[in-house]
Amino acid sequence: MKRTKVPWVTALLLTVVGAAAAQNVNPDISVIGDVRAFATDDASDPKEGRLQLDLKSVELALQGYLNPYARADVFLGYHDDSFELEEAYATILRGLPGGLQVKAGKYRVDFGKLNLLHPHAYSFLDTPLVHRELLGEEGLVDIGVNLNLQAPLGNTVLTVSGNVLKGDFAEGHHHEHAAEDTSSMLDSFGRGLDDLDTLEEEAVETDLGYSERLGLFVPTGDYAGFEVGLNALQGTLDLNTGRKVKLLGADAKYRWAPDKYRSLTVQGEWIRSDRDVEHAGAGEGGVERVRADGFYAFLDWRFAQRWNAGVIGERSEMAEEEGVSIERVGAFAGFQLMEETTTLRVLLRQSDGDELAEPVREAILQLAFSLGPHRAHWF
Amino acid sequence: MKKPLLTVLLAVGLASAASGEPIRVVTSIPDFGAIAAAIGGADVTTESIVKGNRDVHAVELLPSLMMKVRKADVYVKVGLDLDLWAQQIIDGSRNPRLLVVDASERIVKLEVPDFKVDASHGDLHAHGNPHYWLDPANARPIGEAILAALATIEPGMATTFRANLDGYVARLDAATAVWQSRLAPHAGAEVISFHSSWPYFARRFGITIVEHLEPKPGVPPTPTHVAALTELLRTGRVKAILMESYFDDRVPAMLSRTTGVPLVKVPVLVGSAPGIDDQFALFEEITGSLARALAGGRPAD
Ligand SMILES: [Zn+2]
Numbered sequence: 001m002k003r004t005k006v007p008w009v010t011a012l013l014l015t016v017v018g019a020a021a022a023q024n025v026n027p028d029i030s031v032i033g034d035v036r037a038f039a040t041d042d043a044s045d046p047k048e049g050r051l052q053l054d055l056k057s058v059e060l061a062l063q064g065y066l067n068p069y070a071r072a073d074v075f076l077g078y079h080d081d082s083f084e085l086e087e088a089y090a091t092i093l094r095g096l097p098g099g100l101q102v103k104a105g106k107y108r109v110d111f112g113k114l115n116l117l118h119p120h121a122y123s124f125l126d127t128p129l130v131h132r133e134l135l136g137e138e139g140l141v142d143i144g145v146n147l148n149l150q151a152p153l154g155n156t157v158l159t160v161s162g163n164v165l166k167g168d169f170a171e172g173h174h175h176e177h178a179a180e181d182t183s184s185m186l187d188s189f190g191r192g193l194d195d196l197d198t199l200e201e202e203a204v205e206t207d208l209g210y211s212e213r214l215g216l217f218v219p220t221g222d223y224a225g226f227e228v229g230l231n232a233l234q235g236t237l238d239l240n241t242g243r244k245v246k247l248l249g250a251d252a253k254y255r256w257a258p259d260k261y262r263s264l265t266v267q268g269e270w271i272r273s274d275r276d277v278e279h280a281g282a283g284e285g286g287v288e289r290v291r292a293d294g295f296y297a298f299l300d301w302r303f304a305q306r307w308n309a310g311v312i313g314e315r316s317e318m319a320e321e322e323g324v325s326i327e328r329v330g331a332f333a334g335f336q337l338m339e340e341t342t343t344l345r346v347l348l349r350q351s352d353g354d355e356l357a358e359p360v361r362e363a364i365l366q367l368a369f370s371l372g373p374h375r376a377h378w379f
Numbered sequence: 380m381k382k383p384l385l386t387v388l389l390a391v392g393l394a395s396a397a398s399g400e401p402i403r404v405v406t407s408i409p410d411f412g413a414i415a416a417a418i419g420g421a422d423v424t425t426e427s428i429v430k431g432n433r434d435v436h437a438v439e440l441l442p443s444l445m446m447k448v449r450k451a452d453v454y455v456k457v458g459l460d461l462d463l464w465a466q467q468i469i470d471g472s473r474n475p476r477l478l479v480v481d482a483s484e485r486i487v488k489l490e491v492p493d494f495k496v497d498a499s500h501g502d503l504h505a506h507g508n509p510h511y512w513l514d515p516a517n518a519r520p521i522g523e524a525i526l527a528a529l530a531t532i533e534p535g536m537a538t539t540f541r542a543n544l545d546g547y548v549a550r551l552d553a554a555t556a557v558w559q560s561r562l563a564p565h566a567g568a569e570v571i572s573f574h575s576s577w578p579y580f581a582r583r584f585g586i587t588i589v590e591h592l593e594p595k596p597g598v599p600p601t602p603t604h605v606a607a608l609t610e611l612l613r614t615g616r617v618k619a620i621l622m623e624s625y626f627d628d629r630v631p632a633m634l635s636r637t638t639g640v641p642l643v644k645v646p647v648l649v650g651s652a653p654g655i656d657d658q659f660a661l662f663e664e665i666t667g668s669l670a671r672a673l674a675g676g677r678p679a680d
Contacts, residue, residue, distance in 0.1 A: 071470070094477075099474075219441060260434040376437070376438060376467055378440050
C-alpha cells in the first residue's frame with residue numbers, strides 16, 4: 001500500500017461530509033492552496049534559467065469536535081498529481097488524569113516544533129534540508145499513538161511526549177523525482193526515512209518505532225517566551241534486513257510580540273541520524289551504519305501588520321552517504337493581501353555542497369490562499 | 380504574581396464561603412474579570428488572558444496561558460467568534476472540570492448579518508458584533524452569565540453573589556446616567572471609528588458611527604478608502620474620529636491633521652492604559668474624551 005489513490009479518498013471525503021451534514025454538526029472545512037513559480041541556475045537542471053510553475057499542494061482540512069473533550073482532524077492533500085491522506089487523527093484533549101492528552105491516527109510526529117507545521121505555512125517556503133534528508137521529504141508523518149503530558153514547573157511549562165509508531169515513517173510521501181527529467185543533485189536530496197521502500201520490491205512490513213520529546217517553555221513576558229526541546233526516535237527501517245534507524249534532535253524557539261502589529265520568531269533545530277545502510281561495497285547483504293547530521297536556524301520578523309521578512313541558514317549531510325553535505329542560506333519575505341487568507345512569499349537562496357560543481361541560486365515565489373475558518377497559531 | 384483583587388462595592392460575608400478556597404475565574408478580557416470580581420468579592424480570584432493595550436482579535440497562544448486555565452474553575456469568553464482562540468486555550472488547559480461561560484449568551488446582539496458571511500466581508504462576525512462590553516448596561520447580562528457559573532460552584536453563596544451583582548449594576552447605572560448626560564448635547568453627532576467596535580456604545584450614548592477606517596473589519600485602511608474618508612471629513616459633517624488605542628494611529632492622525640476633525644484615541648479594555656483599572660474608569664475616559672472633542676475642545680491624547 002504505497003500510494004493513496006483518488007477513488008477511496010473521494011469516498012472517504014463524501015462519507016465524512018455526508019455523515020456530518022446528516023447530523024447537522026458540520027466540521028470546519030478549509031482549503032489551502034500553494035501555487036509556486038521558481039527558477040534556478042543549477043546547470044544540472046534541464047530547466048536551468050527558465051521560469052517554472054507548479055501547483056505545489058492543495059490541502060483540504062476537515063476539523064471539528066467529537067464532544068467537548070475530543071476532536072478529530074483530517075487533512076487530505078494533493079501533491080505532484082496524486083491525492084493522499086496526509087493526516088487523520090483523533091485527540092482526547094481534556095478529561096484524562098494528570099493533564100494527559102492522547103492522540104491516535106496518522107499525524108505529523110512531534111519531533112521538534114517545526115515538524116508539526118504544514119509546509120505551506122513555512123515563512124521560508126521550503127522544507128529544511130535536514131528535515132527532507134533525515135525525517136522525510138514532507139517531514140515525519142506516521143500512524144501511531146501519542147501520549148502527551150504537560151505540567152507547570154514553577155513559572156515554566158514542561159511537556160513530556162511519547163509516540164508508538166507503525167514504523168513506515170513516511171508512507172505515501174515518497175515522490176519519485178528520479179523519474180522526472182528535472183532530477184538534479186538538489187532533487188536527489190531528501191529521501192528521508194522512506195527511500196528504502198524503493199530498494200525493496202514492495203513495502204516490507206516494518207517494526208514499531210518509538211519517539212520521545214521533552215520540552216520546556218519559559219515565558220519571558222505576557223507576550224513572549226522560548227521553548228527548548230530534546231527529541232529522539234528509534235525504529236526499524238525494514239524487517240528483512242533488520243536495519244535500524246536512530247534519530248536525536250534538539251530544538252529551540254523564541255517568540256516575542258511587542259504589539260498588535262509586530263512579532264519576532266527565532267527558531268532552530270539540530271538533528272543527528274544513525275542508520276543502517278545496505279552498501280554496495282560491503283558485499284551481499286552487507287550493512288553499514290551511517291551517521292549524518294544537520295541543522296537549520298531562521299529569524300522571521302513581522303514588522304508591519306501585513307509584512308514579514310527573515311533569513312534562514314541550513315546545512316545537512318545526506319542520510320546514507322558518509323560525509324556528503326549541502327549548505328544553504330536564504331532570505332525571505334512575505335506579504336498578506338488580506339489577513340491570512342492570501343499570502344505572497346518570496347525566497348532567494350544559494351546552495352553549495354560537496355557534490356555541486358558550483359553554488360546554485362534559486363528564486364521561489366509562492367501564492368498561498370486559504371478558505372475557511374482560521375485558527376490561531378500554536379506557540 | 381497574583382493580580383490584586385479589585386475592590387468591591389458591597390461588604391462580602393467572608394465567613395460564609397463554604398469551601399474557603401476562592402473560585403478561580405479566568406476571562407478572555409479584563410472587563411469580564413472586573414464584573415466577576417464585583418460579583419464574587421473575596422470569594423473569587425480573576426485573571427485575564429488579554430492584558431494591557433492589546434487586540435482581542437489576536438492572541439499569542441503561549442503554553443503559559445494554558446497553565447493559567449489548568450487550575451481555573453471558570454472560563455469566561457467573549458463569544459460571537461471574537462475570541463475563537465479561547466477554545467484553543469481551553470483545550471490546551473486540559474482542565475476537565477472547567478466551567479465555560481459564554482458571556483454573549485444573554486446579550487441582545489447588534490449587527491447580526493442577514494446574509495451569508497464569508498471572508499469577502501473581512502473579519503465579519505456571523506453572529507453579530509462582538510464588542511458588546513462597550514455598553515455599560517451590558518454588565519447586567521454579562522454578570523448574569525458569570526453569576527450562574529459562580530452559583531453552580533458555590534450554591535451557598537448564590538444570594539450574596541446576586542446582591543453583589545445588583546449593587547454593582549446599580550452603581551454602574553448611576554454612573555451611566557452621568558456619562559449619558561455628558562454626551563446628550565451631542566446626540567446624533569456623526570463620528571467615524573477605526574474598527575467596528577462601537578455599535579453598542581453608540582446606541583447607548585446616542586452617537587452615530589457613519590464610517591470606519593477599516594474598509595472591512597480587520598482589513599487595514601487602504602489608500603482609496605482613506606481618500607474617500609478625507610472627502611467625507613472635509614464635508615464637515617463628521618465631528619470626530621474615534622479610535623481604539625491598540626491600533627496604529629498614523630493614518631487617523633494624518634486624517635485628523637489634514638481635515639481638522641479631532642482624533643479621539645481611547646482605551647477599549649479595562650487595564651489597557653494607566654489608571655483604567657475598572658469599568659468606571661474606562662467609560663469615564665471614553666465619554667470624557669469624546670465629549671471634549673465633540674464640544675470642539677482639544678482632544679485628550
Ligand atoms: Zn471586532
